[in-house]
Amino acid sequence: MTTSRLVFEVARPAGSGQPLVRSAVGPRAGILTLRRGQVKTPVFMPVGTQGTVKAMTPEDLKEIGAEIVLANTYHLYLRPGHDLISELGGLHKFMHWDRPILTDSGGFQVFSLSPLREISEDGVTFRSHLDGSKHHLTPEMAIHIQEHLGSDVMMCLDECPPYGADHGYVDNSLEMTTRWAKRCRQAVSREDQGALFGIIQGGVYPELRSKSAAAITALDFDGYALGGLSVGESKKEMLDMVAHTVALLPSDKPVYVMGVGAPEDLVECVGLGVDMFDCVLPTRNARNGMLLTSFGRVVIKNAKYARDQRPIDETCGCYTCLNYSRAYLRHLYLAREILAYRLNTWHNLYYIINLMKEMRQSILEDRFDNFKKMFYERRQDPADTGDDNGLSDQPQSHLSEIF
Amino acid sequence: MTTSRLVFEVARPAGSGQPLVRSAVGPRAGILTLRRGQVKTPVFMPVGTQGTVKAMTPEDLKEIGAEIVLANTYHLYLRPGHDLISELGGLHKFMHWDRPILTDSGGFQVFSLSPLREISEDGVTFRSHLDGSKHHLTPEMAIHIQEHLGSDVMMCLDECPPYGADHGYVDNSLEMTTRWAKRCRQAVSREDQGALFGIIQGGVYPELRSKSAAAITALDFDGYALGGLSVGESKKEMLDMVAHTVALLPSDKPVYVMGVGAPEDLVECVGLGVDMFDCVLPTRNARNGMLLTSFGRVVIKNAKYARDQRPIDETCGCYTCLNYSRAYLRHLYLAREILAYRLNTWHNLYYIINLMKEMRQSILEDRFDNFKKMFYERRQDPADTGDDNGLSDQPQSHLSEIF
Numbered sequence: 001m002t003t004s005r006l007v008f009e010v011a012r013p014a015g016s017g018q019p020l021v022r023s024a025v026g027p028r029a030g031i032l033t034l035r036r037g038q039v040k041t042p043v044f045m046p047v048g049t050q051g052t053v054k055a056m057t058p059e060d061l062k063e064i065g066a067e068i069v070l071a072n073t074y075h076l077y078l079r080p081g082h083d084l085i086s087e088l089g090g091l092h093k094f095m096h097w098d099r100p101i102l103t104d105s106g107g108f109q110v111f112s113l114s115p116l117r118e119i120s121e122d123g124v125t126f127r128s129h130l131d132g133s134k135h136h137l138t139p140e141m142a143i144h145i146q147e148h149l150g151s152d153v154m155m156c157l158d159e160c161p162p163y164g165a166d167h168g169y170v171d172n173s174l175e176m177t178t179r180w181a182k183r184c185r186q187a188v189s190r191e192d193q194g195a196l197f198g199i200i201q202g203g204v205y206p207e208l209r210s211k212s213a214a215a216i217t218a219l220d221f222d223g224y225a226l227g228g229l230s231v232g233e234s235k236k237e238m239l240d241m242v243a244h245t246v247a248l249l250p251s252d253k254p255v256y257v258m259g260v261g262a263p264e265d266l267v268e269c270v271g272l273g274v275d276m277f278d279c280v281l282p283t284r285n286a287r288n289g290m291l292l293t294s295f296g297r298v299v300i301k302n303a304k305y306a307r308d309q310r311p312i313d314e315t316c317g318c319y320t321c322l323n324y325s326r327a328y329l330r331h332l333y334l335a336r337e338i339l340a341y342r343l344n345t346w347h348n349l350y351y352i353i354n355l356m357k358e359m360r361q362s363i364l365e366d367r368f369d370n371f372k373k374m375f376y377e378r379r380q381d382p383a384d385t386g387d388d389n390g391l392s393d394q395p396q397s398h399l400s401e402i403f
Numbered sequence: 404m405t406t407s408r409l410v411f412e413v414a415r416p417a418g419s420g421q422p423l424v425r426s427a428v429g430p431r432a433g434i435l436t437l438r439r440g441q442v443k444t445p446v447f448m449p450v451g452t453q454g455t456v457k458a459m460t461p462e463d464l465k466e467i468g469a470e471i472v473l474a475n476t477y478h479l480y481l482r483p484g485h486d487l488i489s490e491l492g493g494l495h496k497f498m499h500w501d502r503p504i505l506t507d508s509g510g511f512q513v514f515s516l517s518p519l520r521e522i523s524e525d526g527v528t529f530r531s532h533l534d535g536s537k538h539h540l541t542p543e544m545a546i547h548i549q550e551h552l553g554s555d556v557m558m559c560l561d562e563c564p565p566y567g568a569d570h571g572y573v574d575n576s577l578e579m580t581t582r583w584a585k586r587c588r589q590a591v592s593r594e595d596q597g598a599l600f601g602i603i604q605g606g607v608y609p610e611l612r613s614k615s616a617a618a619i620t621a622l623d624f625d626g627y628a629l630g631g632l633s634v635g636e637s638k639k640e641m642l643d644m645v646a647h648t649v650a651l652l653p654s655d656k657p658v659y660v661m662g663v664g665a666p667e668d669l670v671e672c673v674g675l676g677v678d679m680f681d682c683v684l685p686t687r688n689a690r691n692g693m694l695l696t697s698f699g700r701v702v703i704k705n706a707k708y709a710r711d712q713r714p715i716d717e718t719c720g721c722y723t724c725l726n727y728s729r730a731y732l733r734h735l736y737l738a739r740e741i742l743a744y745r746l747n748t749w750h751n752l753y754y755i756i757n758l759m760k761e762m763r764q765s766i767l768e769d770r771f772d773n774f775k776k777m778f779y780e781r782r783q784d785p786a787d788t789g790d791d792n793g794l795s796d797q798p799q800s801h802l803s804e805i806f
Contacts (some may be wrong), residue, residue, distance in 0.1 A: 053733065055741040061628070082733045088712055088730055096726045280766050306483070309491055322497045328489055331454065331483045338458040 006153070006195035006222040007033040008193050008254050008275075012363060012392040025247045025273045029363040032254055032275070033349045034152045035193045039067045040276040041254065042363075044261065044356050045102055046349055047283060049401040050075050051085075051095040054283055055342040056349070056402045058097040064318070064346065067352045068100040068152075070278045072401075073145050074109030078128050078135075082148040090150030102153035102278070104258075105142040105184075105199075108160050108227075119159060121176065139183035143196075151194045154226060156184040156197040164230035168301070170203040171211075177201050178215040185219055195222035197256060203228055204237045206244045213248040223254040223276075230259035230279070239268050246273045263292060263355060267375055269366065280401050286344035289333045292351045298326070299384040300344070318350035319343075408623040409556070409598035410436040411657050411678075414767060425591035428650045428676045432766040435657055435678070437503040437555045438596045439495070444502060444657065444678040445766075447664065448505055449752055452804035453478050454488075454498045457686055458745040459752070461500040467721070467749065468563035468756045468790045471503040472553075473681045475804075476548050477512035481531050483633040485551040493553030500714045501673075505556035505659075505681070505728060507589075508602075514563050520740075522562060524579065554597045559587040561602040566635035573606040574614075580604050581618040588622055598625035600659060606631055607640045609647045616651040626657040626679075633682070644670050649676045666695060666758060670778055673762050674771065674774045675753075683804050685755045689747035695754045701729070702787040703747070708733045721753035722746075 010030040032039040033177045046061060049072045053061055061069065087096050092098055092160035110117055114126035116134075121140030142157035158177040160169050181198050188196055195240070198221035202208035204343060216224065226245055229238050242257055249255055254275040260266065261279020269277065282292060291298040293313035298305075300312075300351060312329065320329070320343040332340035362371035413604065415435040433444040449456045449464060452475045456464055464472065475496060476786060479485060488497050495501055502708075503623035510527070513520055517529035526541030545560035561580040566571050584601050591599055603623035605611035619627065629648055632641050652658055657678040664682020670681065683697060694701040696716035701708075703715075714724035715732065723732070725744040765774035 050738045050740060051731070052740050052742045055745070057745070079738060084710060087710060088728065094728070094731050094734075096731075165441075197533070203444065211631070307487060307490060325491065325497070327483070327487070328497050330455070331497075333484060335453045337453060337455050339455045339460065341741050342458070342460070342745070344680060 073106035086148035103151040282348035489551035520778035685751035
């Protein structure tokens with residue numbers, strides 16, 4: 001695979017003097033150069049399921065500092081269709097976003113959304129959640145769709161077994177995922193300049209993660225993702241799998257943990273050497289009125305905010321915090337005003353992207369451990385833990401953002 | 404009433420040489436100076452029912468060129484409450500809008516939304532559409548609430564009889580509206596610097612409009628509104644009442660027709676000498692996927708736009724038209740994406756505000772008749788008249804923007 005699709009430069013802490021070999025797992029900062037621009041890592045990718053990050057314009061996203069977004073292949077394939085998007089000049093032009101886009105393979109949505117799915121060696125047959133129509137997705141088709149979307153980083157089609165799948169099932173599944181990964185790699189058009197990442201599965205079984213990592217890295221992809229996490233396992237299981245697997249990956253390639261986005265999980269995973277993340281958590285929580293802050297969660301509907309003139313987070317420099325009070329945001333949320341979704345989303349994405357920037361800076365200045373200590377200290381008295389609307393600190397499933 | 408609350412300068416066409424006396428009805432341009440800024444007339448005021456123009460930030464509204472917005476007293480009184488807004492520094496600070504705000508009196512919403520209303524000489528008793536709680540609104544209370552909101556232009560409480568009300572009912576009603584107007588005028592605090600407009604009723608009966616105009620103008624308000632229009636009467640009846648009534652009003656005061664906002668109605672009413680308008684039409688139609696253009700309506704969900712790369716209106720310079728295709732807007736609308744509401748609202752408000760600007764310029768250059776001719780010529784082949792989603796060119800009721 002040519003390196004023109006993707007260049008990844010790792011900058012470890014200035015004082016560490018460590019070579020670019022992952023002899024020890026640890027936080028790292030880097031720059032990912034893709035055909036449509038550079039992305040500073042560690043990076044959080046806002047989720048733009050249907051060709052739009054909900055409630056935000058591309059200009060909003062740029063103002064917040066987003067350098068790359070994720071789009072969901074499954075959704076765009078079903079509506080409006082990759083052929084239509086391709087005919088109109090590709091996804092970037094369609095959605096008016098000129099920075100990099102990472103697309104998933106569609107597999108996860110097939111497994112999580114479709115009312116029917118039949119997996120065979122050839123691929124997966126499913127029914128559309130929109131109209132019940134029957135479709136067949138193969139590894140080759142997943143690449144074909146992503147190329148037609150004009151993706152800058154494509155993902156291999158994989159099977160994502162549910163949490164709780166037994167050892168035997170997960171073992172067989174990851175072997176098929178490896179064969180699918182090989183087919184994906186072969187399906188890439190010579191002309192296409194999108195990068196391609198392999199996905200490592202293996203559930204919560206360390207030896208299967210090792211097996212999958214060995215098989216997938218042997219295929220030499222532009223980067224590596226950890227799939228099958230954040231699907232219901234405990235936080236400890238998730239972090240154990242990340243730590244175990246990251247240590248097995250080549251140090252000169254970006255590492256992406258799919259579906260992780262709670263602030264604490266981001267901090268822990270960055271500490272383990274992960275470079276890339278995506279999650280619906282900040283955007284979905286925003287629409288549910290749950291706001292992320294340096295001191296924990298704020299549930300904006302709570303009565304105690306009715307006359308609260310303060311911004312969501314007095315240490316935050318986002319557009320929402322600079323201009324609106326908790327009282328106004330509570331009013332908008334209770335009145336179900338569209339502006340509530342936008343202002344809340346702006347804040348949550350700004351918070352997460354700023355968190356990534358702060359972590360990057362602390363890594364470059366060789367003070368990540370201190371950053372992490374401060375991060376947890378500020379959260380010792382969370383604002384609204386008692387009534388968090390059913391949303392918890394547990395890893396959230398990395399669903400797409402349909403509604 | 405002091406003129407410091409409001410100064411209105413009328414600029415008739417340079418060549419017309421007409422005095423500032425409404426000897427003949429006709430289009431006019433002006434500048435309305437309120438305590439929070441100047442407003443160029445004729446002006447369209449976007450509706451921000453619950454303290455937000457749906458889907459738009461104040462910065463968006465300024466970029467579009469909005470100089471004044473309308474807020475609904477009834478809604479803000481019920482939620483979050485005028486006392487709360489006053490305590491937090493007033494509506495401008497609450498909603499982060501530093502330009503003028505006109506507030507209605509709450510009367511229209513009581514008559515159109517409340518499941519119960521009992522009208523007496525003292526005021527109107529109603530139940531909240533939110534929780535069924537019982538409230539009593541008097542002329543004094545309407546002023547009290549508007550002053551607490553910090554309104555720049557307040558409206559008198561009036562009764563708005565339904566279309567079809569008989570002559571006797573309308574006659575009695577407008578007499579009570581006159582008594583209420585007197586009480587509103589007396590209820591204004593000496594310190595308050597908000598202007599106060601009287602409302603002329605009279606249904607579709609010319610002699611009753613004359614009677615109401617004489618009584619209300621005798622009270623010497625800062626401006627005059629025509630109420631009870633756009634409530635179901637025919638377009639001809641509406642325009643006849645406007646023409647009839649405008650001729651009776653003092654030429655040195657702004658004239659406001661409430662609830663009118665269809666492009667054709669704006670053009671006709673400006674031609675008759677009206678200075679101010681508000682209507683939910685552009686914003687509500689936007690959320691229903693009906694887009695306003697120089698060549699007529701575009702119903703964006705129509706299949707013919709699926710692969711249409713063109714902007715909504717190729718002659719439009721708005722953010723939406725500069726950056727997005729009809730195909731993308733159709734996709735967003737069908738996917739019920741929040742961004743659809745924002746981009747469509749941006750376009751429709753831009754279209755209407757730009758239409759007002761064009762009319763103003765044509766008046767200043769003494770070519771309004773020609774403007775009007777061109778306006779209709781461009782609309783001779785409307786885009787989507789056949790399937791307009793149930794929305795028509797009929798005057799729309801000037802409801803508030805709840806959902």
